[in-house]
Amino acid sequence: MSTPADVLVVGAGAAGLTVVESLRRKGYRGRITLLGEEPGAPYDRPPLSKQVLAGTWEAERTHLRTRDVLDALEAELVLGERAVALDAATRTVRTTSGTELRAEAVVLATGLNARRMPSLSGAEGVHVLRTLDDAAHLRRELRAAERLVVVGDGVLGAEIAATARLMGTDVTLVGPQTAPMRAQLGHDVAQLLAALHTRNGVQLRPGTLVAGLESDDGRVTGVRPADGDAIPADLVVAAVGSTPATDWLAGSGLLLEDGVVCDSRCRAADGIYATGDVARFHHEGLDRPLRLENRTNATEQSMLVAANILGEDRPYSPVPYFWTDQLGVKIQVYGLPTPTATVHIVEGALEQGRFVAQYADGEDGPVAVLGWNMPKQARQHRHHLIDRYTRAPRPEAVTPR
Incomplete structure (x- = not known):
């Protein structure tokens, strides 16, 4: 696969910005356009319900990069313009102003809408x-x-x-x-x-x-x-809850089912990729489609998308991860806890308010690990999950259109 002459990234949040940065970091010198619905600089969302709401952070502190760093990417930022339509066959995006943006590679990173x-x-x-x-x-x-x-x-x-x-x-x-x-x-x-x-x-x-x-x-x-x-x-x-921001993709020719349906390379169609909250990709280790809504996934998946745009052809098979801070407690979860899983404390103790819990489901072994005020130790136990989530690939359940 040849390197595309230009790349259009739709969505200027953490996922979209990471694609741009990863492409440049890997030496890509083609034209990049970053299209975002909101008029301001790209910002981080996890602090909104915590530091920003509490008033301990000013809005500017959520900005992902300074203006100088954004300028150094030498990407065209088209902000305050919403994408309203995509023609997948020609890889053309139309915006609210009627502008048409076309590129050899298009990345969809439009995230979620509040329900x-x-x-x-x-x-x-x-x-x-x-x-x-x-x-x-x-x-x-x-x-x-x-x-x-x-x-x-x-x-x-x-x-x-x-x-x-x-x-x-x-x-x-x-x-x-x-x-x-x-x-x-x-x-x-x-x-x-x-x-x-x-x-x-x-x-x-x-x-x-x-x-x-x-x-x-x-x-x-x-x-x-x-x-x-x-x-x-x-x-x-x-x-x-929230819904994947795919309403503008109706009639585009892409498969839309709880997000933009992709293969294991996060490819939704020839030259079209999806990443972050909006992407429903085929997880080879689990042999099923999966959509993840968390900040870590937005970064890691977008780095892989950039690599695949440049021809690396790598599957995305992460160990899912999310975290939350509430009332002085830090919780990290690796893997996907299931309703039938049995929970065992493997480090620390409940009465101490610090522990690592392992979730086991039948004879399949551990399916998830949770840390309660033990972030370092929880990450150390993550290795028990790697085999489960990175098994050898099977035939794909999704073929890109």
Whole structure:
């Protein structure tokens, strides 16, 4: 495969910027265009629900690179322009202004959109948290609010609840699970996280579905569960998940199923790649499609995409990883905990508030490792998972179009 004369990267977040940097680092001197929907410099998202929301970081601190570093990449930055259509056959992207951008290689790194529920709309004081502007707006209102209800008990919802509680706000965390982040941590560790939130004053409403909002004169006053009385609120955050930003790709000729479907090289079609939260790639070690939503994946996958654009032909078979900081506890998870996995403490102790847990599923051996305030030790136990996630390749389940 010949090196493309030019590369167009759609999405100017961590994933898209990493593609650009990796191409230059590998010596690529062709033309690169980085297209981004937001007008400002590329920034990091994990701090939004923690440091930015708490006010310990100014917005500028989230910027991934300084202007001088961006200029040194010698890439054309087209910011404040949203991609609205792709013709995969000609690798042409059209933007909101009607501009058409064409390249021999196109990388899709458009990330996610916050999911919005009709039952959580129609009143002032209801927020989502996805962008830097979202975080700034939420912080302004949070500083004046006494009672916050967070709807959604996944990673984002739990982080927002933790941050708001540390700011002194009365917080209620509502969600359908039996404990916060049960889907990511499994039952046992999620119960520990629930206890941590409760000790710090977060009011939990597990197993609760939300039917709608209460409001007065257009301003939210509470959340109405499917069963029971309304929960009072001056402010509501809907953290009910996200969806891959693929709406603009309808009719493009690409396969779209919970993201942009790719092969193990992150290739969605001839000359078209996807990376980061939007990419649903074939994981050769697991022999199934996988889409990962985390900052580490955005970086590692984008580095591989850059390598494959330049002809290295490498599969992407990572050991999945994510982390979260909540109420003074740092949690790292390697692998994919399953609902049926048995949890064993292999280092540290629960009563010490520092431990490494191994998740085992039947006779298949360990499927995941979790560190609770033991980041170094958790990473050391990661090696038990490498064979599972990097098995010899099988025939691909996805053929790029």
